Amino acid sequence: MDTFVQQLINGLTIGAIYALIALGYTMVYGILRLINFAHGDIYMVGAFVGYFMAFQLGFAAGPSLMGLSVVLIGSMIAAALVGMAIERFAYRPIRKYARMTTLITAIGVSLLIENLFVARLGAAPRAFPQLLQEKSYTLFGNAAISKSQILIFAVSVALMLLLQWVIFKTKVGTAMRAVSFNLNSAKLMGINTDFIISFTFALGSALAAAGGVLTAQYNPQIDPLMGIITGLKAFVAAVLGGIGNIPGAVLGGLLIGIAETFVVGYGQNVGVPTTFRDAVAFAILILVLLFRPTGLLGSTVQEKV
Amino acid sequence: MPIFVKRLLAALVIVLLLIAMNEYMSEQGLFGFGVPPYYARVIMLAGINIILAVSLNLITGFTGQFSIGHAGFMAVGAYTSAYLTVYYAQAWERSLAGMIGTGLAHALIFLLAILVGALAAALAGLVVGIPSLRLRGDYLAIVTLGFAEIIRIVILNIDQVGGATGFTVPAYTNFLWVGAFAVVTIIIVYNIVHSDIGRALVSIREDELAAEAMGINTTQYKVLSFVISSALAGMAGVLFGHYTSFLSTNDFQFIRSFEIIIMIVLGGMGSLTGAVLGAIVITIMPELLRQLPGDFSKYRLVVYSALLIIIMLTRPQGILGTREFGLSWLKRAPKRPEGDKPAGEKGVSIAEQGPPSAIDQKKEMENR
C-alpha cells in the first residue's frame, strides 16, 4: 500500500510538470491552430535562465526561499520574452500561410534553439543549484514526499489557478477566448489580435519556464536537449486532454505522469516490461483518440460546409 | 512515334543511364573514372530520401493527411527485410545459385527482401491507418508520431534484431537498386496522382466534406494512399538498411520523420519534383556545411536550422510550390513568365490556384 501511495505521488509530480508545459501547447494551439514544437525548448531555456541567474545573483551558494522566488519569476519573465520574440519573428510573418509551413518553421525554431545551446554551452548535463532545502517527510509506512515535490504541487496549482483567473476574469482573457473562438471576428470586434497572440505566447512560455525551474529543483540535471522528450510528452498530454482545452491539458498531464509511473511500478505484474514506459504515453493517447477523437475533454466540432 | 515506342525508348534510356551511373559510382569506376566514395554515399542517401519524400508526398502532399510517422514505416521495412536477409537469405541464395548463377540469385533474393519489407510496412500502414484515419489534422499527426515511436521502442526490445546495440546486415544495395526504385516510386506516385484515384485524393485534400458529398469514399481512399505510402517507405527502409549495412533504432527517431516532412514542405507540397528537390537539398545541405571553416564548424547545425527557417519565411509555399519541374519546363522559352504553361500541357494541373493555403485557411476559419 505504501508503495502504491509512493508511486501515486511520484506520478503526480511528474504529471504536474507535464501539465504546466501542456498548458502552453494547448493555449497556442487554441488560438493559432499551431503545434508549437519549440515549446519544449522554451521549457529548457527557462531552466537555463534560472541556472545562470542563480549563479550571477549569488543564489547558488545556499538554499533560500528568496533566491528560489527570484529565480523562478526571473526565468518566467525571460522565457516569456523569448516566446514573444519567436512568435514575432518566426511565426507572425507566415501566419497566413498553410499550417504545414508554420509547423516546419516551428520545427526549425526548435532545432535552432537546441543547436545553438549545444554549440554555445555543450550538451553535458549541468547541475542546477539547490535553492530549496531538501527534506523528505514520511507520510506513513514507507511512503515519503520530498519538499521539492510539495513545491511542484503548490506552485503548479497556484499557477493554474492564476491562469484560470486570467482567462476567465480579465479583459485580456476574454479577448483570448474571443480570438481562440474566431480570429477574424475577434479582429472585427476591435481586438488587437496580434497583441493577444503575443500575450498567449508569453503566458505559455512563462508556465513552461516555471516547469523548467521546478523540475530542476526536483531533478537538478539540466541539458540543452532536455526539452525534446519532455516537450513531446507534454504535447501528447495536451492532445490527450483535448488540444485547445485548458482543464484538458492539466488532466492529460497528470494522467500521463501517473500512467508512466505505474507502468514502471506495476507493469511487470501484468506482462508489460518497464522498457515500454516511453511507449505508454503514446499507447494511451492512441486508445483514447480511437474512442474520443478529440481527446478526453475536447469538444466535438461539427464541420461546417 | 507511337506512344508505347516512346515510352519503351525512355525506359531504355533510363535503364542504360542507371547502369552507367552505377558503374560510375562503384568501386572500380567507369573507364577508370568514378565518383569519390563520399560523394557516392551522399548521392545514395539522397536517392533513398527521394523515395521517402515522394512516398510521403502522396499521403501528406496530395491527400492532405498530416503524417509524421514515416520513419516508423521505414524501420518496419528495414528490420523485417534485414531479419530475412540475415537469418535466411544466405542459405537460400546458395541453393538458388546452383540453378541460376550467383548474380541472379543475389538479385532475386534482394528483390524478395524488398518486397517483404514493403509488404510488412504496408501491413503496418494498414494497422495504423484504419483506426487513425478517422482522426483529423493534428490528431492524426500526433497518432502517427506515436505509432512510429511505439514501433521504435518495440524494435528496441527485440534482441534478435540487435536491440539497442544495432543489427549488422549484409550490404546488397547499390546505385542501380536505389536509382531504379526511385524511378519506380516516382512513376507509381505520378500515375496514382494522375489517375482518377489521384483526383479523389486531391479532392479530399481540398475539402474532405465536399469530396464525401460528391460520393467519394474518403476513408477508403485515405487508407489506400496511406498503405501505398507506407509500402514505399518500407521499401526505402530496405534499401537504407542494406546500404548502410547497419541498423540502429537511433537512425529511426522522430527527427527522421521530421526531416522527411521538411523535405516535402521545402520542395513544395503536392509537387513531385518538389519532393525530389527537397530530398536532395536536405541531404546535401548538412554535408556542405561541413566545409564551414575552423571554429565556426561547431555552428554547422545552427546554420542549418537557421537556413531552414529563412527558406520557410521567404518561400512559405516551398521552393516549387505546387508546380512541377520537368521536360516541358525545360523546353519552354525562358522569356515566358513563371507558372504560365502552354495549353494542353498535362501533368501539372493539381491545385494551380493561388497560394496553397487559401482554402486551408478558409476552412480553418470556419472551423472555429
Next chain:
Amino acid sequence: MKRLLISLGIIASFVFALACERKGGPGAGGNSGPIVIGYYGDLSGRTSNFGQSTKNGVEMAADEINKAGGIDGRQITILSEDDEGRPEKAATVVTKLIDQDRVVALLGEVASGNTLAAAPKAQAARVPMISPSSTNPAVTQVGDYISRVCFIDPFQGDVMAKFAANTLKAKKAAIMLDFNSPYSRGLTEFFEASFKKLGGEIVDKQSYTQGDRDYKGQLTAIRSKNPDVIYVPGYYGEVGVIAKQAKQLDIKAPMLGGDGWDSTQLWDLGGDALNGDYISNHYSVDDPSPAIQKFVADYKARYGNVPDALAALGYDAMKVLADAIKRAGTTEEPQLKDAIAATKDFAGVTGTISLDKDRNAVKPAVVLKLQDKKYIYVETIYPEGMTAPATAVTPVAAPSTSTSPAAAPATSPARPGTTASPAKAASPAAGTRSTASPS
C-alpha cells in the same frame, strides 16, 4: 530548347566535376609531411558531451606530441567531424575522412552503435581505427583494422559482480539500466550472469532512458524488493540524480556503477547522496601517481575542468596510435595496423594497455569508493590471464579474479621514455588506501 541545353550542360558538368581518377587503395600512406588523423564523434547531439570530452583528450595528446617534436619529426593534424550521434552519419563522416581528407588512421566513436556503423567503412578502406571507449565486444570483430583501448563490457560487468558478491558479500542485487544504451545493457547482461554464478540473486530490474526527468517510480519499485546493492551501469548525467532521488526515498543500499559515472559533474548532480557508492573505472583522478596528476592538471589548465574517463581514454587512444606509428616507422596502413595490434604494456593514463589477439585492451580495472567528492581506491581487479604484479599490495583483491596466472606475462616495467611509473595501474592511490579498505 535553350533551357534544355543549359540544364543538360549543368548536369554534365556536375557529373564530371564529381569524377576523380580511381587509384588503387587509399592514397594516404607515405612517410613524409604531416600525419593526418581523423576523429569522429557526436559533437552536437544527445551524447555530444561524451564526443566533446573524447575530442578534448585526443587533441591534447596530439598537441603534446607535436610540442615534443612530433613523431619522427612529423606533426600530427587532427581533423574532427561531427556525426550528430547518428549511426548513418557516423558512416558518412568516416567515408568523408578516409576519402576526402585521406587520413592515415581514425579515432572514434564513444557509442558502440556508431562505431559499429562506421567500422566496416574503415575496414573496407583498410584504414586503422582505434575506438577510445566503445565497449561492445562486437566492435573489434568487424575486422583486423579495428581496435580499442578500453575494456569490454563482459570484463567490467564481471568486475562489479565479483566485487559485490565477494567483497560486499551482497546476496540480493537490483539493476537499474539505461535501456537505450548498448553500453548499459552490455554491462547489465554480464553483471547479471556473473552475479548469479557467484550465488547471488537479481531481485529486480528496472530501466530508464537518457533524458528522463524522474526515476522515483523505478526506485520505489526497487525499494519494495529490499536489495543489498543496486547496480546502475549508466552515465553520470542520470546517475547523480538517481542517487539523489534514491536517498530521498530513503534507500540505504549502496549503488554500484561503471566508468560512465566518472565526471566531476557527478558530484554537482548527486552530492552527498553518492557517498558510499562504488564504481569500476580505468583509473582514479585522485590517484597521486605523477603521470595521472600531470594529465589531470594539464587537462584542467587547458579546458577548465577535470577530465572524465572518456577524455582520458581519448588521450590514451591518441597516445597508443602515436606509439604505434613510431614503432611502425611509417604510416602505411598495413604496417600501422600490425603495430597497433602489437601494442603491449603501454603505460597510459587509464592503465597499462596491452592488446590481445582480438585487439581489445587488456588492462586491470580499479574499484573506487565515492566519498565526499573523492574517488577513493578500494581494489584492483585483473582480467583473466593477467596477474597482479609482485609489487602490488592488494589487501582484498586479486585471488578470486586472476584465475590463470601462467597465461600471460606479468606487467613489465614501462618502456623507457614514457613518463608513467612502473606498475602504476596496480598501485594507484597508495596514500588513500589505508582509509579505504573495506573492513
